[in-house]
C-alpha cells in the first residue's frame with residue numbers, strides 16, 4: 726500500500742517553559758502542507774527479513790534508526806504477529822526544515838501498518854504510538870488544524886480553514902537540528918493569545934503572531950530574515966519561520982498563485998495551494 730506523508734507548517738510558536746525532563750512546553754498551531762514524501766509498505770517476500778529502501782533526498786544518520794523502521798519496531802513489540810515487511814521511502818520534503826517530514830513518515834508508517842495488517846487501532850491509539858516516536862508525530866495521524874500544547878503533542882481543535890490559499894515555502898538548504906534550536910531559544914510567556922490572534926483577519930497576524938525560534942535563530946542564520954523580507958516584498962500577508970526552521974513560508978490570500986521571489990541563492994522552493 727502506498728501513501729504520501731505530507732509536511733506541516735507552524736502558525737505561531739511560543740516556547741513557554743522548560744520541563745524537568747529536558748523538553749519544553751509550547752503553544753503552536755499546526756496545519757498540513759501538501760509537500761509530500763512517498764511511502765510504500767508491503768509484506769516482505771517469503772523468507773526475506775524486513776528491509777527499508779531509501780531514494781530521493783539523502784537522510785543523514787544511520788538508516789537503521791529511520792523513523793519508519795522505528796514505527797514498525799514499536800508496533801511489532803505489541804503485535805508480534807506483524808510479519809517482516811518491505812518498505813520504500815522516497816524522500817522529497819527537506820530535512821531539518823521545521824516541516825516535520827521525518828515525523829510525518831513515522832506517523833504514516835503507523836497508519837499504513839495498521840491498515841495493511843488490519844491491527845484495528847483507532848485514531849487515539851495511533852496518536853499514542855506516534856507520541857512515543859517524537860513530539861510532532863501525533864499531529865500527522867489526523868492531519869487537521871490544531872492548537873498544540875504541552876510538548877507540542879497534546880491537541881485542541883482549531884477552527885481554521887486555510888484550504889486553497891496560495892503558499893510559498895523556501896528552504897535555504899540549512900539543516901537546523903531541533904535539539905540545537907531548543908537549546909538556543911529563551912522560554913517566556915506568550916505575548917498574545919494564539920487562538921484569539923488566529924481568529925482575526927490574516928492581515929493582522931504579522932503584528933500579533935510570532936515564532937520564538939525566529940528571534941533565537943535569525944542572529945545565527947541571517948538568511949532566515951532575508952527570506953522573510955522577500956516574502957513580504959512579494960506580497961505575502963503573513964510570513965514566518967516554520968517550527969525550528971530553516972524553512973520560511975509566506976501566505977498569499979486573494980491571489981491565484983504565490984508570485985516569484987526576488988531572492989538570490991540556491992534555495993528549494995515549494996509553491997502551491999494549502
Ligand SMILES: C[C@@](CO)(OP(=O)(O)O)[C@H](O)COP(=O)(O)OP(=O)(O)OC[C@H]1O[C@@H](n2ccc(N)nc2=O)[C@H](O)[C@@H]1O
Nearest residue numbers: 748749823824825859860861876877903904907968969970
Ligand atoms: C519545533 C517543532 C515544532 O512543531 O517542530 P520541528 O521544527 O522539529 O519540525 C517540534 O516541537 C519538534 O518536534 P520533534 O521534531 O518531533 O521533536 P522530538 O524528535 O520529539 O525531539 C527532538 C529534541 O527537541 C527538543 N524538544 C522537542 C520538543 C519539545 N516540546 N521540547 C524540546 O525541548 C528536545 O531536545 C528533543 O530531544
Ligand SMILES: Nc1ncnc2c1ncn2[C@@H]1O[C@H](COP(=O)(O)OP(=O)(O)O)[C@@H](O)[C@H]1O
Nearest residue numbers: 786791792820821822823824825826827828830
Ligand atoms: N524518515 C525520515 N525522514 C527525515 N528524517 C529522518 C527520518 N528518519 C529519521 N530522521 C532523522 O530525523 C531528523 C530530522 O527530522 P525532520 O522531521 O526532517 O526534522 P524537522 O521537523 O526539524 O524538519 C534528521 O536528523 C534525520 O536523521
